[in-house]
Amino acid sequence: MTADEGGLPDIKRNVPTAIHAQISEHIRLRIAGGEWPPHYRLKSEPELAQEFGVSRGTVRRALATLIEEGLLRQVRGRGTFVTSTVIEPAIAQKLSTLSEDFASQGVVTSTRVRESSLITPPRPVAALLDVAPGTQVLRLVRVRSTEEGPVALLFNFVRADLAPGIEKVDFTASSLFGALEGAYGLKIASARRTFSAEAASREVAEALSLAEGAPVQYLQQVTYLADDRPVEYSDVWIHSGRLRVTSLLQRR
């Protein structure tokens, strides 16, 4: 993109606004207008300095402002990128949980436990958990929220025979995998996760502050231990406007 094609700004030197602030504002408008979308990689600092006709230090100061505002982020060895406006957990690529992914990305979330009790699971869930029909399992219902609001409604069914007393764990403070691996010493080894788009039921819509019937990202999961026994089944409903499942993939 050259100065002509990209519509670079006229830097005004005889106005009270500092030059670095003019550059920040120019970039801010590009991002706000969608012209530079999330994950767009900016040119290098020397290239930007040449195009704007300013020093590299001025460019760096302009970028620093936008990084502080959260509009840009720098990745070592890769460059400066426009930040995504949604959380992008890699839960389809790695067997991490939402809470682990949030923690590694520095996203602050809160958890509300709506239910944590022993119940008799529906027959298909009993089958996938490989327990006899009628066996009690933990049913854990949680809502995870960021400061923007609720992002996920989680229903977990956990084999209580493998984790006796798990219904007494405080899942406001502990994560589920954390409790299974920590307190119970279970070796979580693998999972099958499937993703699909579904219409929000009334319950899902209310929990995620969506309209009933609105599209929601649905994640279904069965988690297995190292000895191949299933330990947990879950239905997770995700607010796509606030969280996008993301994978960074290599061809070979």
Added chain:
Amino acid sequence: MTADEGGLPDIKRNVPTAIHAQISEHIRLRIAGGEWPPHYRLKSEPELAQEFGVSRGTVRRALATLIEEGLLRQVRGRGTFVTSTVIEPAIAQKLSTLSEDFASQGVVTSTRVRESSLITPPRPVAALLDVAPGTQVLRLVRVRSTEEGPVALLFNFVRADLAPGIEKVDFTASSLFGALEGAYGLKIASARRTFSAEAASREVAEALSLAEGAPVQYLQQVTYLADDRPVEYSDVWIHSGRLRVTSLLQRR
């Protein structure tokens, strides 16, 4: 699951229906009723033989019928599983394309090319492809269908400067990655893929035989070459009732 708990059938020996056919029918009803859901792992053949009170050969014959019908599948060293009723590509876990995944799973698909022409891309697409605004790129619009109907509507924007003449390729016969890697010798190295649930626009709904506003799985992708240049951007709309994005993940 014991005979009492699982509600195993009374095998009738004085009726014209062969015993193996009675067992097949019993399992068929379990699957149809959702009691044995997709991915449920059946007990081993010796265990089933003991529970039904029949020989292992009879069990094997009953299972063979259901495998032939596509209701069960056997995975070497893992056991016998209830088949999923939807296609389950691993496109969030591996940088394979839908067509490559369909081929490896033996799913027969057809492709209809709705458009293949050079156009000036929207500004955000130009930014993600790192081309100057106004540069022409290939816009490729395809519908992929299985025998059940359309499963995905794909919009690809491909850098024609890296693949001159690509608008002349017949994408009914060739895959996009196949052409880029084969005919043009480009080294596709990595991609970022994001997944979210969206409401079907009129165009998407018509292409996928869905109602307007119905939930669809949306995949957005940017693909990069080994030298880190972006080569392709795409918007893909997936019929969740026919295709579920699936990941088989390891904890460590």
